[in-house]
Amino acid sequence: MKQFLMNLFGQPNGLLGSIGGKILASANKEINQWTVSLLGVQPDDRVLEVGFGPGVAVEMTSKIIKDGVLVGVDISEVMLSQAQRRNAAAIQEGRVKLILTAVENLPVFDHPFDKIYTINSIIFWEQPVERLKELRSWLKPNGRIAITLQPRSKGATDEMAHMEGEKLVQYLQEAGFKPIRLETKNMKPVSAVCAIGINA
Numbered sequence: 001m002k003q004f005l006m007n008l009f010g011q012p013n014g015l016l017g018s019i020g021g022k023i024l025a026s027a028n029k030e031i032n033q034w035t036v037s038l039l040g041v042q043p044d045d046r047v048l049e050v051g052f053g054p055g056v057a058v059e060m061t062s063k064i065i066k067d068g069v070l071v072g073v074d075i076s077e078v079m080l081s082q083a084q085r086r087n088a089a090a091i092q093e094g095r096v097k098l099i100l101t102a103v104e105n106l107p108v109f110d111h112p113f114d115k116i117y118t119i120n121s122i123i124f125w126e127q128p129v130e131r132l133k134e135l136r137s138w139l140k141p142n143g144r145i146a147i148t149l150q151p152r153s154k155g156a157t158d159e160m161a162h163m164e165g166e167k168l169v170q171y172l173q174e175a176g177f178k179p180i181r182l183e184t185k186n187m188k189p190v191s192a193v194c195a196i197g198i199n200a
């Protein structure tokens with residue numbers, strides 16, 4: 001069952017992953033929109049998304065960015081092709097660059113970022129605090145990171161979402177972000193949380 005869910009949503013793979021991407025595109029649309037709005041993306045921002053999945057938030061962000069760029073990294077080939085298809089025009093125009101790699105193996109980027117975000121992906125990362133420290137090193141001074149989670153396990157509750165949020169705040173503190181705030185979105189079937197940290 002665990003491997004089934006990993007192939008479906010964790011690191012979408014094969015036919016199952018292709019179906020998983022279509023489910024994610026619809027199921028996560030609202031939290032994608034919410035996260036992008038909390039980040040306050042500006043037209044000239046350089047933005048990094050980790051774990052872009054089917055590329056729905058990439059599409060939303062790229063509509064705001066006119067003179068900036070959105071760089072995305074994801075470990076899944078299936079997600080890369082879905083996101084490439086969804087964002088073909090913006091990729092062609094050079095406003096979106098999507099890279100197949102794990103957050104544990106980030107490339108050397110040519111510039112730091114104004115904003116970084118990740119949605120329902122951090123639970124799959126190895127050593128998340130170490131990853132967040134590295135991501136902080138790629139943020140400009142006063143740059144912002146947003147980490148969103150909506151628990152999706154069977155029987156997940158708002159209380160579980162709140163606990164996940166507290167854990168995200170702790171991760172951000174340990175990675176050196178300050179100040180940090182936690183936002184909650186009441187939604188069905190379960191609330192979502194977004195921890196936002198500044199690279200002060």
Ligand SMILES: C[S@@+](CC[C@H](N)C(=O)[O-])C[C@H]1O[C@@H](n2cnc3c(N)ncnc32)[C@H](O)[C@@H]1O
Binds near residue numbers: 051102
């Ligand atoms: C549950 S999906 C969420 C996708 C998308 N953010 C959304 O909101 O629909 C998790 C995504 O994180 C990616 N992912 C998992 N582990 C990763 C890692 N170590 N590095 C980069 N991406 C990873 C998966 O391939 C998948 O696309």
